[in-house]
Amino acid sequence: xxxxxxxxxxxxxxxxxxxxxxxxxxxxxxxxxxxxxxxxxxxxxxxxxxxxxxxxxxxxxxxxxxxx
Amino acid sequence: xxxxxxxxxxxxxxxxxxxxxxxxxxxxxxxxxxxxxxxxxxxxxxxxxxxxxxxxxxxxxxxxxxxxxxxxxxxxxxxxxxxxxxxxxxxxxxxxxxxxxxxxxxxxxxxxxxxxxxxxxxxxxxxxxxxxxxxxxxxxxxxxxxxxxxxxxxxxxxxxxxxxxxxxxxxxxxxxxxxxxxxxxxxxxxxxxxxxxxxxxxxxxxxxxxxxxxxxxxxxxxxxxxxxxxxxxxxxxxxxxxxxxxxxxxxxxxxxxxxxxxxxxxxxxxxxxxxxxxxxxxxxxxxxxxxxxxxxxxxxxxxxxxxxxxxxxxxxxxxxxxxxxxxxxxxxxxxxxxxxxxxxxxxxxxxxxxxxxxxxxxxxxxxxxxxxxxxxxxxxxxxxxxxxxxxxxxxxxxxxxxxxxxxxxxxxxxxxxxxxxxxxxxxxxxxxxxxxxxxxxxxxxxxxxxxxxxxxxxxxxxxxxxxxxxxxxxxxxxxxxxxxxxxxxxxxxxxxxxxxxxxxxxxxxxxxxxxxxxxxxxxxxxxxxxxxxxxxxxxxxxxxxxxxxxxxxxxxxxxxxxxxxxxxxxxxxxxxxxxxxxxxxxxxxxxxxxxxxxxxxxxxxxxxxxxxxxxxxxxxxxxxxxxxxxxxxxxxxxxxxxxxxxxxxxxxxxxxxxxxxxxxxxxxxxxxxxxxxxxxxxxxxxxxxxxxxxxx
Numbered sequence: 001x002x003x004x005x006x007x008x009x010x011x012x013x014x015x016x017x018x019x020x021x022x023x024x025x026x027x028x029x030x031x032x033x034x035x036x037x038x039x040x041x042x043x044x045x046x047x048x049x050x051x052x053x054x055x056x057x058x059x060x061x062x063x064x065x066x067x068x
Numbered sequence: 069x070x071x072x073x074x075x076x077x078x079x080x081x082x083x084x085x086x087x088x089x090x091x092x093x094x095x096x097x098x099x100x101x102x103x104x105x106x107x108x109x110x111x112x113x114x115x116x117x118x119x120x121x122x123x124x125x126x127x128x129x130x131x132x133x134x135x136x137x138x139x140x141x142x143x144x145x146x147x148x149x150x151x152x153x154x155x156x157x158x159x160x161x162x163x164x165x166x167x168x169x170x171x172x173x174x175x176x177x178x179x180x181x182x183x184x185x186x187x188x189x190x191x192x193x194x195x196x197x198x199x200x201x202x203x204x205x206x207x208x209x210x211x212x213x214x215x216x217x218x219x220x221x222x223x224x225x226x227x228x229x230x231x232x233x234x235x236x237x238x239x240x241x242x243x244x245x246x247x248x249x250x251x252x253x254x255x256x257x258x259x260x261x262x263x264x265x266x267x268x269x270x271x272x273x274x275x276x277x278x279x280x281x282x283x284x285x286x287x288x289x290x291x292x293x294x295x296x297x298x299x300x301x302x303x304x305x306x307x308x309x310x311x312x313x314x315x316x317x318x319x320x321x322x323x324x325x326x327x328x329x330x331x332x333x334x335x336x337x338x339x340x341x342x343x344x345x346x347x348x349x350x351x352x353x354x355x356x357x358x359x360x361x362x363x364x365x366x367x368x369x370x371x372x373x374x375x376x377x378x379x380x381x382x383x384x385x386x387x388x389x390x391x392x393x394x395x396x397x398x399x400x401x402x403x404x405x406x407x408x409x410x411x412x413x414x415x416x417x418x419x420x421x422x423x424x425x426x427x428x429x430x431x432x433x434x435x436x437x438x439x440x441x442x443x444x445x446x447x448x449x450x451x452x453x454x455x456x457x458x459x460x461x462x463x464x465x466x467x468x469x470x471x472x473x474x475x476x477x478x479x480x481x482x483x484x485x486x487x488x489x490x491x492x493x494x495x496x497x498x499x500x501x502x503x504x505x506x507x508x509x510x511x512x513x514x515x516x517x518x519x520x521x522x523x524x525x526x527x528x529x530x531x532x533x534x535x536x537x538x539x540x541x542x543x544x545x546x547x548x549x550x551x552x553x554x555x556x557x558x559x560x561x562x563x564x565x566x567x568x569x570x571x572x573x574x575x576x577x578x579x580x581x582x583x584x585x586x587x588x589x590x591x592x593x594x595x596x597x598x599x600x601x602x603x604x605x606x607x608x609x610x611x612x613x614x615x616x617x618x619x620x621x622x623x624x625x626x627x628x629x630x631x632x633x634x635x636x637x638x639x640x641x642x643x644x645x646x647x648x649x650x651x652x653x654x655x656x657x658x659x660x661x662x663x664x665x666x667x668x669x670x671x672x673x674x675x676x677x678x679x680x681x682x683x684x685x686x687x688x689x690x691x692x693x694x695x696x697x698x699x700x701x702x703x704x705x706x707x708x709x710x711x712x713x714x715x716x717x718x719x720x721x722x723x724x725x726x727x728x729x730x731x732x733x734x735x736x737x738x739x740x741x742x743x744x745x746x747x748x749x750x751x752x753x754x755x756x757x758x759x760x761x762x763x764x
Contacts, residue, residue: 046237
């Protein structure tokens with residue numbers, strides 16, 4: 001338990017995600033970096049996720065416009 | 069004592085009840101605001117809170133004193149072991165709740181608040197009074213809205229505010245993700261259904277054409293169909309190389325073909341000529357008929373005239389009428405003589421003398437001579453004038469009837485001749501007078517002309533019939549080409565729709581990427597929650613122990629002496645009260661505590677975590693407005709005792725109505741010079757609160 005307390009939260013989450021697929025792990029890496037960054041934290045991690053989500057959404061809408 | 073900031077002095081003007089400028093020198097000590105409600109205790113606490121955070125304990129509270137002409141302003145002099153700053157906050161009038169804050173060093177140099185006091189800059193009054201006791205690696209600009217102040221305090225104490233906030237932030241992302249997946253999923257379904265329906269409809273329409281194709285042989289290409297239409301246009305218009313058709317679409321070419329056909333139909337003179345010949349022939353036949361009627365009428369007149377001649381026997385009607393008049397006069401004269409002889413005979417027969425005087429010559433004559441002469445004269449008055457007159461009048465009647473018939477015939481003849489002239493005038497008008505020239509208008513000539521007209525009509529009709537066959541053929545070909553054009557249009561739309569369906573697969577893949585992203589985020593969220601809960605589970609025993617000690621010290625409750633956090637609710641932090649005497653007796657605080665214990669429970673976080681954290685940051689301050697609410701004397705004693713312990717870590721600003729109890733207890737638990745008692749004694753509209761300040 002003591003050892004676990006000394007491990008950073010992001011590393012702890014990364015350990016749990018080891019058994020997950022590459023997609024999940026590769027998404028977590030930048031979230032963790034934003035979270036650990038000085039001046040970053042959860043806000044920055046959310047901004048990263050929002051940007052990813054927005055990018056995926058815009059790509060779909062852009063392709064949909066081509067279909068419509 | 070650590071090196072956090074303490075409030076050294078407070079300068080207030082225009083804030084709530086402060087209608088004048090007042091300086092309150094706290095000397096960095098603990099502050100106990102005592103006295104009855106309504107004199108301004110809370111205004112002092114709220115002034116400090118507003119000066120620090122720009123808001124009060126109650127959101128949207130009006131802080132501006134409208135009767136104070138100058139600005140609403142609070143200046144806090146904050147000092148630590150090494151530094152001193154003035155935090156100046158001024159209300160921006162006209163903007164609800166807005167304020168300007170500046171931080172200056174003692175020398176007057178302005179500094180950025182977020183550099184010197186980042187945590188203070190990032191929180192507001194609602195949570196600020198709780199979290200200022202614990203350190204944080206980095207301040208949060210945006211606190212999770214779903215956390216209670218208690219949860220924030222505990223999480224901050226455990227250093228898990230950021231991980232817990234991450235969960236909240238990810239939840240927001242997932243909330244958006246769900247909405248985006250749903251709305252885009254619905255739109256994708258609509259587009260997919262629309263495309264499939266469109267393709268099916270086009271295929272059906274195309275099938276109707278291909279089931280009875282308008283072309284012969286193989287299905288034509290677009291270029292082949294265009295060439296067919298161009299050939300047709302050339303055939304109809306006679307223009308074999310129309311450069312203006314270059315680049316025109318198949319639909320456009322069909323339109324050109326329509327126009328060419330309409331022009332061709334409009335230009336045909338055969339139908340006009342046929343009409344002219346037919347009209348002429350009709351007029352000629354009418355003229356001939358009239359002329360025959362005229363001849364018949366003339367014969368009839370001649371016949372009647374002949375009959376009249378027979379009746380009159382060579383005389384005229386006037387002579388016959390004269391003769392009838394003469395005969396009538398003669399008959400009347402003879403009748404008169406007969407009456408004279410009758411009278412003379414009667415006169416001669418009177419008496420019996422041999423001789424009698426003659427009534428005419430007045431000589432004496434023998435009666436027998438006279439009677440003989442009278443008989444002789446009477447025998448000479450012969451002739452049948454009555455029957456002659458009857459015969460003459462019958463003759464006149466016949467002649468007059470025949471004359472009337474002749475007159476009617478003459479009138480009819482005149483009308484016929486008028487009609488004949490009209491027909492001829494029409495014929496001349498149509499044919500410029502060439503058909504019936506002067507002197508060549510005999511019936512034979514008319515017959516000959518009519519015959520020529522009939523022959524011409526037959527010739528023209530034969531030509532028209534031939535042209536109609538040709539036009540029908542062209543229209544049939546054009547109709548087929550229209551269907552070919554429809555086929556090509558449908559084919560183009562089908563190709564486009566199929567291409568769209570292929571492109572839709574890309575959209576589908578992109579949507580799957582979005583869904584996978586959502587799944588990945590959900591997986592990460594689950595992992596983060598497990599890790600956070602693990603950390604919380606590690607910290608909960610220590611937290612529960614601290615909470616229990618403070619709770620027990622504040623309440624001395626005979627049964628409930630423990631506070632625990634429900635592990636089943638993690639990461640939500642929910643307090644339960646329990647008893648060390650019975651491990652099964654766990655309950656919700658509101659269900660089992662009385663009002664006093666509940667009031668004490670609200671204070672527990674202040675005491676529990678301020679004591680355990682030896683490295684507070686920035687301003688070391690606890691603001692407690694009326695913490696003794698619902699406390700009895702014993703518990704007020706316990707509270708002051710705990711406040712004294714808390715006061716070793718932070719500066720206290722406490723307001724209470726329990727003036728005498730506090731005055732009794734404070735010297736027992738605080739060192740002289742450690743605190744200041746401020747007792748607002750009265751408040752006036754012009755001067756604001758009057759503050760009695762006692763330095764202990």
